[in-house]
Amino acid sequence: MGSSWLPEDAEGKTLALVLGCGAAVLLLLVVVVVVWTRRRRRKPFDISLEDINNDPISVKSAPTSRTPSPKLPKRLSCPDAFQFPKQSLLVRSMTVDRVPDFTLPPERVQPRANGEKGANTTPLQYQQSLIGSLQPDLYSHSSSFSEEEDNYLPMSTYGRLWYSIVYDAAVEQLNVTLIKVKDLPGRGSHRFPRDPYVKIFLLPDDRTCRTSKVRKRTLSPIFNENFVFQVSEDDIKNRVLRFSVYDVDKRKVRHSLGHVIVPLRDVDLGHVDTYWSDLEPMTQALSSLGEIQMSLCYNPQTEKIKIGVMKARNLKHADFDQDTRFYLRVQLFYGRKIHRTKRTGSRGASVEMDMNESLSFSVAGKQMDSCRLEAALMMTAQRNGGMLTHDVEYGRVVMGPFMYARGEELIHWQEMQAQPRVPITRWHALTSNVSHD
CATH class of the missing domain: 2.60.40.150 (C2 domain)
Known part of the structure; x- marks a missing residue:
């Protein structure tokens, strides 16, 4: 009776079975712990948007250990409107049935002395009288051609040029005024505007010339530019003035639009008169030398x-x-x-x-x-x-x-x-x- 009733081989099998069950239970516990840990870690990401909105802790933008920013009282945009009793609030807008009547203040005009000419004139007339006191005759040229006659001139084929010439014998200078050019032919069949300019030559010295400014996008440019040539009094009658009108396109290529030839022996150089001449093409503009x-x-x-x-x-x-x-x-x-x-x-x-x-x-x-x-x-x-x-x-x-x-x-x-x-x-x-x- 002192020995076990189980045989030795049966006892070994039982022990192995118990150890195997213990190992399986242990492995199952490990798996459970691992799964639980992973779910624990993923739980903040599985929170729904509704739970976040209802959770006051989750909406904090700063840790709870940080001191919250102080809450300052709201400032009113119009504090004066609320410093009075309710019955006397300030009115910021109102609605009326009609625009209130108002009158402009009287116009203040510089007074004139008693007995002065034009004492009862209007302000515009008064300003014009001041301009007239500058004597424009001293600054403008006398003209033998008026602007009103421009409307009665015949049509020009290549354009028309206005200029004035005067010679100062005291300093031996020829003063040429380029006034304007009108009715230039446009670019192409659609008569697109040009960028014209004028070169002035005192022939036979054609290497020395005067060039005007370029007027952008126009077929009737206005220049009003003055040019000076130094020439002796003995030689002035043998000289010929040539106006050459050019156009510069987008490719910077120069095109000749016409010329005006003015022999100075045919011009009264002692008086400042305004002249006009029709432009002639290159084939018709003959040089003074031949x-x-x-x-x-x-x-x-x-x-x-x-x-x-x-x-x-x-x-x-x-x-x-x-x-x-x-x-x-x-x-x-x-x-x-x-x-x-x-x-x-x-x-x-x-x-x-x-x-x-x-x-x-x-x-x-x-x-x-x-x-x-x-x-x-x-x-x-x-x-x-x-x-x-x-x-x-x-x-x-x-x-x-x-x-x-x-x-x-x-x-x-x-x-x-x-x-x-x-x-x-x-x-x-x-x-x-x-x-x-």
């Missing part, structure tokens, strides 16, 4: 420019005696450096001359934008029985790219480049810095 007809032809294969010299006409300032002769000198420039010089044969001086000669220059295609041609009509004078001979430049024409030429000369050069191996012929106005008396 014109020369030339042709240009460029052959890209041989890289040569062929210049044809045809005619010269309207030579006005030449001294036509039997000893004076003309020839054309053509120079090829690269920048400011003369590369090659050629000339035609000389001919006797006359108003119109036929030359019919050709000259050629070698120019590489890559150098076409950096070179220019200067054709100068030279006058050879013989004096002292033919012992002394000297050449005088009568007039010149500069043809080349945009860097060196403008107007017809620039167009002629561009047409030569656009149509290789085709002679392009044009008339060019002669210009010069030399005065011919």
Whole structure:
């Protein structure tokens, strides 16, 4: 009876069963604790919006350990309105049946002395009388053309220009006033407005000019600008004034709109009068020195420019005696450096001359934008029985790219480049810095 009733192998199996159950229970407890801990951690995120709104602690923006901000009493926007009893509250607005009657204070006018002229005039008349006391005749020019006559002038094709001229012999200054330009042709078929400006030349010195301001988006610009030229009294009658009107487009390209040629020998320079003249296109605006007809032809294969010299006409300032002769000198420039010089044969001086000669220059295609041609009509004078001979430049024409030429000369050069191996012929106005008396 002292030994166990269970066999040894049964006792071992029982012990193993008890240990396995204990381990399972322990593992189950661990799982329960882990699940409970995770749910505990996720519980603040599972709170509904309604619970948050009902919980006064959860809506605090600061920890409970922080001292809350002091609550200050509300300030009234109009405290004076509540300092009186209820029966005497201030009224801030009211409604009325009609606008109350009121009258403007009497107008105060500077009084005049008794017996003074215009003592009973209105304020506007009084101001006008003050302006009149400045004597505007001292500041404005007398005019031989009134503004009212502008409405009765005939229509102009290219536009009309107003100006005034006066010469001060004491200081040898020519004062030119550019007043306005009207009825310029618009851009395109829709007559869009232009940006015009005017350049004023005192020929034959066309390198020195005066330029007006640019007037934006208009076909009838008003300038009212004064320009001064220094010229001697002996030379003033031999000069010609030229107004050239230009337009600058959005690409900064200049377009010629017309010119006005004014020989000063036909103008009374002692009186300040206002004149008007119709603009003429480039083909009709002749230079005071005359014109020369030339042709240009460029052959890209041989890289040569062929210049044809045809005619010269309207030579006005030449001294036509039997000893004076003309020839054309053509120079090829690269920048400011003369590369090659050629000339035609000389001919006797006359108003119109036929030359019919050709000259050629070698120019590489890559150098076409950096070179220019200067054709100068030279006058050879013989004096002292033919012992002394000297050449005088009568007039010149500069043809080349945009860097060196403008107007017809620039167009002629561009047409030569656009149509290789085709002679392009044009008339060019002669210009010069030399005065011919």
